[in-house]
Amino acid sequence: MPNYTDSAPHAWFVQQLTRWNINGQLMPDEHLNVMVTASPRVTASNPPYTGDQKEPDTFISCFRLPYLHEPRIIIEVGFNQTYRSLVDDAKL
Numbered sequence: 001m002p003n004y005t006d007s008a009p010h011a012w013f014v015q016q017l018t019r020w021n022i023n024g025q026l027m028p029d030e031h032l033n034v035m036v037t038a039s040p041r042v043t044a045s046n047p048p049y050t051g052d053q054k055e056p057d058t059f060i061s062c063f064r065l066p067y068l069h070e071p072r073i074i075i076e077v078g079f080n081q082t083y084r085s086l087v088d089d090a091k092l
Contacts, residue, residue, distance in 0.1 A: 009075040010038040010058040033063045 014036055021031040037059045044052040058075035081089070 035061045
């Protein structure tokens with residue numbers, strides 16, 4: 001279940017995007033073409049990952065791209081885990 005830690009990158013990136021626009025680091029049309037979404041389900045369409053589903057904490061893409069459902073930048077929050085714990089999680 002997502003919590004504050006999982007959504008923090010989304011809030012941070014939206015704030016940075018606004019600052020870049022205000023400071024003139026992005027043109028208004030560039031700012032409007034950035035798509036930022038929190039925790040969407042993404043289904044891969046490129047081999048060898050076709051059909052794989054992931055739920056990144058933050059998904060960043062561009063409205064001008066032909067494949068909006070494919071993120072260009074992913075931000076994922078993680079915590080330290082032992083190797084054994086990672087292997088067990090992968091089996092879920």
